[in-house]
Amino acid sequence: MTLKTKLSLFISLLVGLMLLFHLAFGDVLIRKELAKQYERFTQSVADQTVKLFSTYRSDGPSAGAGLTPKQLLPLVVEYEPQVLEIGIWRMTEGLAPLLVEGSSGYFDDETGKRLLRESAQAMAQAEVPDTAIMRSSYPFTLDGDSYRISLAVDRIDIDSLSGIHARGELMGAAGIFVVLMGLIWLIIRSVLRPLRSIVRKVEDVAQGRFETPLEAEGEDELAQLARRIQVMSHNLLRHTGELQAASDENERIKDQLESVFENTADSIVIIGMDCRLLKVNRAFCHMFGYTEEEALRKNIREIVHPEHHVFRDGDLRRLVQGEALPPGEEEWRRSSGEYVRVSSSLNALRTGTGEVWGFVSVVRDISTRSEMEELLRRSEKLTTVGQLAAGVAHEIRNPLTTLRGFLQLQQETGKLSLRHNDIMLAELDRINLIVGEFLILAKPQAARFQVKDVRYVLGDVISLLDSEGHLRNAVFHTRFTREACLVSCEENQLKQVFINIIKNAIEAMPAGGNVTFDISCPDEDTVAICIADEGVGIPEDIIPRIGDPFFTAKESGTGLGIMVSQRIIQSHKGSMRIASKLGEGTSVTVLLPAYKGEAD
Incomplete structure (x- = not known):
């Protein structure tokens, strides 16, 4: 109706x-x-x-x-x-x-x-x-x-009388009723005409036809409603066009991202908050030998080697809080049970409101790269050995020439000179020192890493060299943190590094002075050991060359001590920094990774 x-x-x-x-x-x-x-x-x-x-x-x-x-x-x-x-x-x-x-x-x-x-x-x-x-x-x-x-x-x-009156009234009322209904019909028709136009316009809009015009005459409420509906239709047409364009753009971007996700050479894994795999690409299935159905039934902790801790709850909380984890090297298990070395990065996935709903990891097989790096290290070692051999030959030739000269002189004269003997013994000692340091560098002993507190390791070295410091008027000052500074190290090698640095500090102060030892933990991942002297200092242009074989600024030095120390620090996954000013002194800072114990 x-x-x-x-x-x-x-x-x-x-x-x-x-x-x-x-x-x-x-x-x-x-x-x-x-x-x-x-x-x-x-x-x-x-x-x-x-x-x-x-x-x-x-x-x-x-x-x-x-x-x-x-x-x-x-x-x-x-x-x-x-x-x-x-x-x-x-x-x-x-x-x-x-x-x-x-x-x-x-x-x-x-x-x-x-x-x-x-x-x-x-x-x-x-x-x-x-x-x-x-x-x-x-x-x-x-x-x-x-x-x-x-x-x-x-x-x-x-x-x-009342009946007569009622009949008259009824006839008059019937006439009035007919006239009123005619007038009412005309009024309703004129009032509802724009309303019918509005209904047709709304039906057209509902079916997506926004261009249909809607005429509105007058200033009554229906005319105002018709004009507002016309404006609404124009706005809907514009917004629908914008939404369609945005939808097409989103579809295009989705196709591009899906293409990148599926066709990239790197494995991409999307992980849920419960660490279960939500989506993997074809590269992941090819690299690790899983089908997509098999992969989606697994937990990421079943794939990553248990000794790696990238997916610890603490690391995941850091990602959720907005921190960034640096890329790292790990071992992930293939479907055959074999582990492959990979480089992986882990980032949080967030909704438009910033809420984290999962994680994405990009994984790259670096087993071939590791082999290449090993070949490069061997090539570097061969190059270093060649340099060392040349340096050793040069350094040993001089004392050998001296020895040969004195022996020829004694043979010709037939006399044995004690003064000459002292010189020859000194040259032999020098040859022995060069050969000993070369052997230490060329054939390092098998390292057995243990967890030690670096404060006690340095303290033992300070106690060992304290008497030599007193003989040369060197005063030792220690500033150690009260917190434990645990590192995984080979204690004897670490002591050798400290001995080389402290000896250099003492020798850099001919008139004596202060040697300061600082041990601190600048962050939870690092232990810093700083040894500073008040010696003559090192020229700025020489600092980059420190550590080269047989390069030294000391008259009696071989240049191998710092080189050996650097190699030891590198084997401990640490670093060494040298800072110096002429006339003010030198500071050597050794940074070692802090030991964190077992995984959470």
């Missing part, structure tokens, strides 16, 4: 109810008004009769009048045709009629007599049963006597 039909039915029902109410209420009012008119007519006739009776109550004519009461009553009946009977009754000696004119018998029954007896103060009325006659009794007093006036009046049937 359309809105127009509903409005028409509603208004028709409302108008019909109003007309019915008007008819019913009008009939009641007509009946009441007719009854009041008959009451007023009876009252008026009674009052006029009393007045005439008072004036002409004697049988003889009064002065100025030619009529008697007996003659007046017939005139009342004659001039008032509705009066069927009129009478005057005396009440002093019972109920006795004085004058009665018209059809008699209306006051002979019990109701008529009761009206005459009981109407003491005001008009009393009663109807004759089954007739349209109304009887009335009106009391009055004259010269101390009580009288009654009785009236019998013929009433026109009120029901007939």
